[in-house]
Amino acid sequence: MKKYTIYFLSVITFFLVLSCKQAVKENLDPIVSESFSADWKFHAGEGVDSLWMNVDYNDTAWQEVLSSKSLKDQNINLDNGFGWYRKRIQMSDVLVNAIKNKGGIMLHLGRLAATDEVYFNGKLVGKTGEFPQDYRGYFDNERNYFVPEEDIDLTGENLIAIKFHDGWNVGGFLQGAALSISTAETKDKLALNVQVADSDYIFMAPSPVQIKVNIDNKNKWAVQGRLMVTLTTDDYQPLKADSMDIEIDGKASISKFFSFDNPNPGFYRYTVQFRRNDTIACEKKFNVGFEPEKINSPLDAKDDFKAFWDNNLKELAKVAPDYKLTLVPQYSKIDYDVYLVEMRSFGNELIRGYYAKPKREGKHPVIVEYMGYGSQPYPPNQWWDGFAYFVLSIRGQALNQPTNRFGTWITYGLDNKDNYYYRGAFLDVVRALDFVCSRPEIDAEKIAVRGGSQGG
Template structure:
């Protein structure tokens, strides 16, 4: 009969600022007894042409996923090229692919034997829903307004036999979103990225991790509780090894456990398979890497990685500002004040049909640089509060809100980016442009552009200059910190997933932008890392954040590997004014609709 298994800690780890004691309890593994092994065969693949039908748009309330929909008017595109290389654009970040396929006799036979087939998309971006004959068979991520972040990994989806028409046409429809680029298939070359194959055993094994705290952030004195569940959808038993690796977010190993398991067909080891139920962590973020692999083999059935946070407001990332830090920024503000802005507004009629007149604003900024932005001037009379929005790194320009919600809006394009991209004269990677001297570093001028945007909105007679809020995500989150730090005209700040923070730790956690700096150092042998970190300390928002005096709300994605939560809190923890944070448990480089709704209420409360 099944019996409880107790696996005591194999070691006690002592690390700087981390005392970790763990017991792994695996109790009453129902359904995990010895069963016959499956016959292991090489999957049979059927390849198809590169041609797909494509249409740009979200297709709300459409029938575009239905197999009987007539897509003859859609344009034909190739999955061997990026959409942008085919001069194809998305609409509001959305697009659809459709393709009609048939199964050959060998694949039909394999389908009957395995109970289904597997659809392979190779590398794809960034979030999608996949339909087969009108049935949703799988998805990656979520669409706006609940976008969970960018994902460009390889995709495979199991299609059950009952969804397949074996001797007829089958229609694949893919709805996808990518707010950063053209999205869709990321293959580029001669290797066909799309295929159907016979299902293999790993295709029908599901591995999930459940976290006891809904936002994945644990606060003292409560324990950290994480459990693992494995579902075997095969008719036969699977025999393998469950591996749980625990690391810091900087990839320092803490401990690894391995547990042999045999899971009967059509059963789940779930409620009674609980891992790491009693944990003691120092403040920080921690990564669980969980995999279930075939015994005595390199074949991985499934693997998952996720992060959790523990007492993030107690993370210690001390200020490392140089002695002349304040003098440096005071001098920059004085230099900016000498530059006459020469504001020029050009009406955009196509965006001005509702409750705002939308203008492109041109103005001179630090170093006499010409910068631009979109201004939404309310048609409603009176003085209005305004939200100044700062954009993400490399984001394409977009107009402001056009339906009245109580606020005026200004969306700034900092130098060289967005509306200013056609006139960019900086190095291709802005973050390493001028890295040899802080006086010529890209973000010196860019941070002053942030302040010039506040000069503009304060000059407008229809704007209540004592009711200015700032917001932005990623680079825009960092620039929101900058605005609130350098200018007391900001009365409320709402940064999310902020960039440009705690560089020494940042470069240990995330692959980018460290990769851009590595390339710079390789191209400039005279560059020294200590000198680079010294320069970056002048442009580190954790060093600026100590000057913030207005209320602040910060959103972050716990799974973010672009601007990881550790660096978000490095800046947040230096803020001494009223503040609070909102966590997106499963979000990557995004925060979602709940945070947006809370931010809008925050602005309404603080900018009355």
């Protein structure tokens, strides 16, 4: 009899647990929002002591600034493109009660430039882009980040800290930015991430193009929807579409694999969406490549294209570079001596760059970096990773901007190929390679180049 009683109780317990699990329904209460003042604390610099995001850090000496106005309009400069904001807030009782039902908040910061990390009570809650030396792209969109209920002080003050970088030395809050907080909706607590099987997004035969889609449901309730993965050519011709209905339990995740076999050499566009009620809850778009060195592109150069550039290279070779190196102590760390390099390029134009010379003996590979359009100067890598570095500022830009005579660069001399700005700028790129090849500590057989935007 005792055995049957235990069995009966176990069955009852199972159904009670199942009932409790199913009892968590989606919260459809109206959104509760609250706006805050434009006052922030500000400090220029990178915050290398790693304390500037902490709640107990003393920021009383920081400047008072407004998010509604650009830093430039407030006569405030960044330090090597970096800056920090800090702000303490306390939420109203109405918002606090709503958070308990919704399970979290959305920080609406307004528009920021260009890359950022956002901390809430010392914990990283959002990031856009990558800081130098891994700088990738320029972002000036609105920043909206989710903060879970467990990271919020519902009875006292909360600290928002923002680290940002903008190579144009303008960044941070863009004009008109204002902080508001709203209760998080179901879609706000869905995190879509895509892992590409090849870390550099370039696949080689015989491997297929393969991705892994992960959806993390931070809601307390289960979420149903449709996962859609589409693949097109670079010019948006459809190749493959996968679609499936899925359900993700509350506080759970789901992962799915997708692959494409034997594509032609080229580049391809992925769009990954999770849809609920025919609306996009979350989305990722990205490109991959397949054996790009085998792409067969038709020749469309003008008849004089090769002769034009061959002659330009001959003209560049006639200009003595007159390399001059000046040590920059503040950038010279344990592993590198960093120099300001000055040299003459096409048309006898003076151009500059930063060179990180390894303090180690031997021949070293080198990475030459070309900067984005209008970027402010920044130093190369300063911690040893096996490479020497050279970051070039082409004519009229970055280190050369104080003596710029080329206007806004891209339109200068546009009506004449012989006088066009980028004729000289492209030859500056070559002169940078001349410089690294002239260095006795560089292995001239191992030169890599990289850059984004203009530098790409």
